[in-house]
Amino acid sequence: MTHFIDRRLNPKGKSLANRQRFLRRARAQIREAVQKSLKDSAIADIAKERKVRISTKGTKEPRFRLDPKTSGEHDFVLPGNKTFSPGDEIKKPPSGTGGASGKQASDSGEGEDDFEFTMTQDEILDIFFEDLELPNLVRTTLKETPTRVWKRAGITTSGSPTQINILRTMRNSFGRRLALKRPKLSEVEALHAELEALEHEPQTDEAREKIVALKERIAKAESKRKWIAFVDPIDVRFNSFTEQPVPTSQAVMFCLMDVSGSMGEREKDLAKRFYMLLHLFLKRRYKKVDVVFIRHTHDAQEVDEQEFFYSRQSGGTIVSTALDKMLEIQRERYNTSDWNIYAAQASDGYTQSGDARHCVEMLNGGIMPLCQYYAYIEILDEREMEVFASEDSGAELWRAYRTVADLWPNFATKRISKPADIFPVFRELFKKSESAG
């Protein structure tokens, strides 16, 4: 007796528990690898699955094995002799490279020093968030799949009893009964009444014949009513529903950054993490997110991501040129009726004197009414952070932006000096999306 069993529909991912244990075990190595790979990747790619290469340090599984290379003697047999005769000598390959004996030694494992595997989006985000010290609530919301709603999608022939469409079902049933000429109850009753009437009349031959014929008709009608069901399974119709994603609108994210000499590698890396997180937030709320990169020194340019983060430019610092550029691009390509506009500006806080006032005017007058949210982060080093411990003290740009923040609730300013400082900037934005969604 044989059984064929189709297991293909069984739940997959039986190894998930083992995988989690493995990730936990190799945590340190994986973290290092993920951070490195995030640093090298584009902002919009953060939430994608990716390959990670880690070393096997920490996940070694030692076993006793023999080491015939150090001392002792042994024999071994190989296939494929071509020219050797007994007594011939074969030089040993230099240690470390393959060769016959080298392979034998690596048979017992431990051969590879590192290996590569793919991590899913969730696993990557877990590690990304860990570094940013995001609260749990935020983590789960960010990883959430886009919301979907059930929509009516016509009528089907199968479904659950609670979804029966009675109107359609009865209409089908009625049509079928008509087509098959199922006798109505009233017709049968009429025949019965006729029969009864006949039975009360005097019994002539003619009447008897009629009675027999009537009885036959009644029997036939009743059996036909039995054969042809009132509601047949083929009549039944169900309402059908399909899941549809909630239509979401689109958003554009302007990344503004000061790239003058004072912004170093560390500052840019912090800014990049900030932009990544903002992108994740937007990605969750909007179906389509465009990213525009504007860098500025004493004058502003729109550039691609590569250039934005990695190329250098010398010059002074005039922040308002970037705001100008942003307005220009917005007017050209991103109409406020179609796009939600977000802006994120990163700077070390220096600008040409007098320019700060100009910036404030532009923000209050033109930009803030357009923007859903404008975040300004000032990247300081730890020492400066101590000097500017109070929110009120700061350089010119900072003090000027504080006045904007007082006017507009959707304008945020924050100083950061390490990755963990980044998240608080989003707290406000997040609150808003909570109440909105």
Next chain:
Amino acid sequence: MTAPLFTEAEWDFATLDRTYKAIENIALNDLKLDVYPNQVEVISSEQMLDAYSSLAMPLLYNHWSFGKIFAREEAMYRGGYSALAYEIVINSSPCISYLLEENTMTMQALVMAHAAFGHNHFFKNNYLFRQWTNAEGILDYLSFAKKYIAACEDRHGRDEVEAILDSAHALMDQGVFRYRRPPKPSRERVAEKRRLRAAYEEEAYNELWRTLPAGIEPPSAPIPDPDGDFDGDMKLPEENLLYFLEKHSPSLKAWQREILRIVRNLAQYFYPQKQTKVMNEGCATFVHHTIMHLMYERGLISEGSIFEFLHSHTSVVFQPEFDDKRYYGINPYALGFAMMSDIRRICEAPTAEDREWFPQFAGSGDWMSTLKDAWANYRDESFIEQFLSPKVMRDFRFFALFDKADDAAYRVSAIHNETGYRRVRAMLARQYDVGIADPNIQVVGADLKGNRALQLEHRMHRGVPLHHATKELVVQHIERLWGHEVTLEERADDQ
């Protein structure tokens, strides 16, 4: 001539069933194989990867090392570096074979003949499997092990359990009985054992304990010792380190001993497979080859099918030569199949040389009973020593090298010629002796009253020592299980 069972590459369950019946008919009536009942399961590639990473068992306890295998196999598979196995077969009753859904119908037929009849017959008849493994009980036992270890994780924390498993896994190769046989429990005792375990599990489960503050140990009922052979006396020397630690370690708790027992049982279950790679694969390959050809002769499969079959069969039994980039040791499929086909040839059409080497069966004509006898009563080492013919040695062009660690060169000690046949054969056989390939480590002393030091000894074979770095790491694992100092000495053998 009948019509072929199938002509398309696509398969469906009706065709599988029809083909299975035809294969079964040949296997049982023509070859007279003796098999466990079969259970054939179709799985997807993802599930195949899952199965890979749990030592090819359908269920297994959780441990990070299995996740590591999975991550690596998945990367290899997705990257296109390795193809998946066409099948996996489990030594259990019923014998479970997994077929990969992507196989063509011809491949499914090949795989059914290979796994469901070839391996199955070998599992049921080979003396090692009969003595050491319990095909009826293995799945139940694994299910018990999985539950038990999950319960331990709940109660004692994942890290604690993981630490014990890490250490136990490091000793898996030294966790088997090689020479001494453990008392074979009778049927009643097996049942009793299972009952006691179930009772313990039931008793041990108490929702309340989970709410206890940390640090308070629930009263752990002693795990009933089903072997009942714990008498406080150590029988030294002891080769089974896991067994010794389980019984005599002064620092392990009851649940930790039970985990060692689980790992030890698993190691013992796989031990016969380790000793019969050539025979097991050779038997399955020979059986599928014979069955597929009979099916073709009887018109049950089409010409296209037999060609597809031959294509995949020849790549399975391909043996690269030693200087080939693809060389990764001797291919057990190739050697096993070549030897078994040769036995058939010797029975049917022997040469003078064969009559001299194999007088017992040369020309007997009854190749099936010779093969069945070999399958039932030999392991790789003894099978090669007994049945490897000069012709196969010539075909493989085997030659033997002598290697001494300090020498700058290997010396060719024997080749496939008149004077070398016997030596090459003996050396090849020894190469398959796991007793020599695995280091021989014994417990020689344990001072239970004094400083509780444990003394181990590696009995070197021909002066080959242990690999130093890994030795240190494994000794640390033993110290964790023993709880006190452990020393491991190298001792030269007396030969």
